[in-house]
Amino acid sequence: MKVFEIKEILDAEIICGEEFLDREVFAACGSDMMSDVLAYVKEQAVLLSGLVNPQVVRTAEMMDMQCIVFVRGKQPDQGIIDLARDRDIVLLSTKQTMFASCGMLYEKGLRGGAMK
Template sequence: MKLSKVCELLDAEILCCEEGLDTEVKSACGSDMMSDVLAFVKDQSILLTGLVNPQTVRTAQMMDMKCIVFVRGKRPDEAVVSLAEENGIMVMASAYRMYTACGILYANGLYSEGIDKV
């Protein structure tokens, strides 16, 4: 799925790195716990989260993720968006809640790769 489709499905606003809209992604993960993202996530390209501190960007960066979607109407501050921009990570903001946002992407074919159990 292209990030442009993700944006459309989540009715999201793009906050930076719009040039990445053509990027193809194959999986995503949703979490507010960065510890768990670092421990259990593998090769996911999108991080959906309601946590808006700079560590969401750092976590996405360490995991080579392409895009962060801030859910349930959360808005990161300028510094967080700038950090993402510096690292080429697209940032979107969606008003959907985490459960709904993940459900929409999953229902439209963005599955996690492999067996998604820890």
């Protein structure tokens, strides 16, 4: 699934990284617990999170994640946006809840990826 499809499915706002919307993601992970993301995500994935702090971007960086979706309309501050821009990571924000966001993406064919 391409990042722009995620944006459309979740009716999400692009916060930064509009130049990377044609990137492909192969899996998704929804979590507010970054250690779980570090433990279980394997494929090039999109991260959905209700947590808004710089460590969400850093976790995505370490995991080669292309895109982060902040759920429940959460908005990152400028420091987080600057970090994501510097690391070429797309930031999206959707008004949907975590549960609904994951369900909508799953319904359109995105999967969680293999557990290690």
